[in-house]
Amino acid sequence: MLDTVHYKTRQREAFRDDVVAGLSAAGKTLPSRWLYDDRGCELFERITALEEYYPTRTETAILRQHAAEMAELCGPGASLLEYGAGAGVKTEILLGALHSPRAYLPVDIAGDFLDLTAARIRRRFPRLEVQPLVADFTTDFDLPDELPAAGRVGFFPGSTIGNLDAAETAAFLRQMRRHAGRQGAAIIGVDLRKDLSILLPAYDDLEGITAEFNLNLLHRINRELDADFAPDQFRHQARWNEAESAVEMHLVSQCAQTAAVDGQVFHFAPGETIHTESSRKYDPAGFGAAAQRAGWRVEHIWTDPARRFAVFGLKAVPNRRFE
Numbered sequence: 510m511l512d513t514v515h516y517k518t519r520q521r522e523a524f525r526d527d528v529v530a531g532l533s534a535a536g537k538t539l540p541s542r543w544l545y546d547d548r549g550c551e552l553f554e555r556i557t558a559l560e561e562y563y564p565t566r567t568e569t570a571i572l573r574q575h576a577a578e579m580a581e582l583c584g585p586g587a588s589l590l591e592y593g594a595g596a597g598v599k600t601e602i603l604l605g606a607l608h609s610p611r612a613y614l615p616v617d618i619a620g621d622f623l624d625l626t627a628a629r630i631r632r633r634f635p636r637l638e639v640q641p642l643v644a645d646f647t648t649d650f651d652l653p654d655e656l657p658a659a660g661r662v663g664f665f666p667g668s669t670i671g672n673l674d675a676a677e678t679a680a681f682l683r684q685m686r687r688h689a690g691r692q693g694a695a696i697i698g699v700d701l702r703k704d705l706s707i708l709l710p711a712y713d714d715l716e717g718i719t720a721e722f723n724l725n726l727l728h729r730i731n732r733e734l735d736a737d738f739a740p741d742q743f744r745h746q747a748r749w750n751e752a753e754s755a756v757e758m759h760l761v762s763q764c765a766q767t768a769a770v771d772g773q774v775f776h777f778a779p780g781e782t783i784h785t786e787s788s789r790k791y792d793p794a795g796f797g798a799a800a801q802r803a804g805w806r807v808e809h810i811w812t813d814p815a816r817r818f819a820v821f822g823l824k825a826v827p828n829r830r831f832e
């Protein structure tokens with residue numbers, strides 16, 4: 510495991526490289542993982558409480574209603590590996606239902622926020638071993654050697670999986686299968702396709718919290734990469750991309766302008782956008798097929814009465830091809 514100072518230096522370099530590459534592309538883009546610095550994590554937590562943002566309350570209700578069945582799927586003595594743990598609010602529901610859970614390993618790219626989450630979970634579950642890992646889950650990383658092979662359960666709530674494109678989703682599901690091992694299980698929250706009158710406001714709320722979350726990325730680039738973006742010259746936009754079955758967030762340039770990042774100058778035409786996040790919406794069969802290709806068998810699909818959201822319960826297929 511890298512020490513914190515080394516990790517932060519590496520993370521700054523990765524951030525800079527992603528920003529320069531993304532702003533140099535023909536269609537400007539920035540990877541959504543960089544939305545989550547301390548301020549971004551705080552703003553995301555405010556988004557989860559908004560009336561328009563149905564995913565959190567819907568998934569929370571599904572977890573509460575089916576927690577006992579999820580505990581059966583996980584089995585006794587489970588080690589819970591949570592990817593993109595954030596504030597870990599939903600985690601408490603699952604941990605509270607599990608039979609004698611052994612360990613909790615929250616993984617997140619936002620290290621300081623992760624420490625706060627780990628401390629809260631330790632207070633709430635004093636007998637549980639809590640071992641946070643600062644890592645980018647779209648890259649290959651290993652779990653601590655001392656973690657027992659039996660009873661590993663991947664937990665990926667929040668429909669964060671929707672932020673990954675098809676290739677990243679396949680690679681992520683394979684990595685989670687490798688982490689969980691041949692007797693492992695997984696619980697994944699997936700947002701479903703639905704009417705745009707519900708989808709679009711969830712990413713463009715009346716209070717403007719999602720806009721602040723999106724624009725915070727430019728503030729973060731200014732703070733951490735010695736850049737000179739004028740965030741008030743960009744506007745938040747949420748739009749539907751049918752081909753990708755995704756709500757996209759963009760930052761729209763309000764005028765002809767330039768921004769310098771670490772000594773490189775980027776030009777923006779009026780109306781030109783920076784694509785900052787995609788949130789893919791699945792149909793249950795499509796997501797199930799992707800999970801199967803990565804070495805998982807679908808055991809349960811728990812959903813809400815309006816079928817807005819689905820929580821998948823998966824079991825590893827014990828085949829050496831997926832180890």
Ligand SMILES: C[S@@+](CC[C@H](N)C(=O)[O-])C[C@H]1O[C@@H](n2cnc3c(N)ncnc32)[C@H](O)[C@@H]1O
Pocket residue numbers: 541542545550553557565592593594595596597599616617618619644645646647666667668669
């Ligand atoms: C949409 S929030 C979900 C938070 C929480 N799991 C929930 O259900 O409310 C996404 C979380 O994943 C983290 N994250 C996003 N991309 C990541 C990546 N590539 N690697 C690790 N963590 C990532 C963010 O820092 C954030 O905490």
